[in-house]
Amino acid sequence: MPTKIQDKIKFSILITTKNRLPDLVYTLQRIQHLIEREDVVCVICDDGSQDGTSDYILQHYPNIILHTNGQSRGYLFCRNKMLNETQADYAISLDDDAHFVTVQPLESIAAYFGENLKVGLLGLRVFWSKEQLSETTSTEHSIRMKSFVGCGHVWRIAAWRAIPNYPEWFVFYGEEDFASYQLFKQHWEIHYLPEVLVHHRVDIKARKTQADYSLRLRRSLRSGWYLYFLFYPLKSIPRKMGYSLWMQFKLKVFKGDWRALQAIVSALFDLLKATPKIIKNSNRLTSEEYRAYQKLEDARIYWAPKKE
Structure with a gap:
């Protein structure tokens, strides 16, 4: 069972998984240095896996908080449960096939939230590919944007608590935009933080x-x-x-x-x-809110290094 002192927890890393144990194992290996920190708790929701995921986590990662669904209840159920139960100030949502490339991302995340009190959510810079990155630098700057990408973002938990849960009846897709509209209605902002890079290991x-x-x-x-x-x-x-x-x-x-x-x-x-x-x-x-929302930058979803 986890032994970290809850009062010291500043970050929670939340991962939903289902029957993708090799991907999850690789992700955990890449973020091992983060989940070992005293101010970090890692929470995994195993949504009905049949590949031994829960047994593996219990055996190899006793400090991870594990929720196991006997039958699949959907990743939105899992995200809602983990976000509603966390006691951390900031909740990092990663896909089970995504990991941080930035070695020390938490300091950048905390600093940005600390300096921008209206920001309720940060979208991170995400590279989508099964190939390894050859270049990680970017000249992009932080901006306010309409929405965010699900595989790599960070919630200020105070903002999450101000809006309704993700709509589980959507089943798949659209929950990020749902949350984005709700945040906008509550006067919270979504910003892009290119300083923190995530590698999403998928073939689009x-x-x-x-x-x-x-x-x-x-x-x-x-x-x-x-x-x-x-x-x-x-x-x-x-x-x-x-x-x-x-x-x-x-x-x-x-x-x-x-x-x-x-x-x-x-x-x-x-x-x-x-x-x-x-x-x-x-x-x-309202019509006025709609016009203001449309003026915001589109979500930064895909990033790739510039070719020479």
Whole structure:
């Protein structure tokens, strides 16, 4: 069981995992120096893994706080549970296949939050690739932005406690934008911190060829449409929906991507079925708030070193 003194905990590192033990082991090896610190607690939510993940953590990482779901309850359930239970000042959310490249990231994170009291969340600089990084420096500067990327970000817990939980009924995709709108309504800011670099070890191009491509697209589309109806001024929704549908047909369906057509139709039915939840949870921006939000910079999601 964890032995660290809770009063000293400043950072929590939160990881949700399911049946990806090799990825998780590598991540833990890369952040070992951080989770051994007295001011850090690492929490892992094993969402119904069948590959021995929980047994491995219990045996090799006794100081990690482990939550084990006997059956999968979804990563949003896990994120909500870990964020709601942490006693740390700042909560770092990492995917199980993502690790810090920056050797000492915590000092930069704490300093930025300390100097910017309106900032409720930091999005980190993320390199997406299975290849190793050859160059890690960046000339980017911190900016305020609309949203953030899920695989590497940091919550000021006071800001998390000021907004509703992630919507578990989204299932997959869209929760970052949901939280971003809620933060904006509560006058918290989201900033980009390029000083801290995360390596997300995924092959983005391979995702389209995977068997779950249609399901991923369906969930991505419907979450975007949920967000329109939850947060956008009513008069702007028809135009946004029309543009979204047109672009999907133009870029995918008209080029023969029939899996995309299946995803679009399914997502529209999902939207209709979600109507009661949308009505219950809507927190619509005023026209003035909407204009102010649209002026913010887009989320910095993908970073790559500049080629010579």
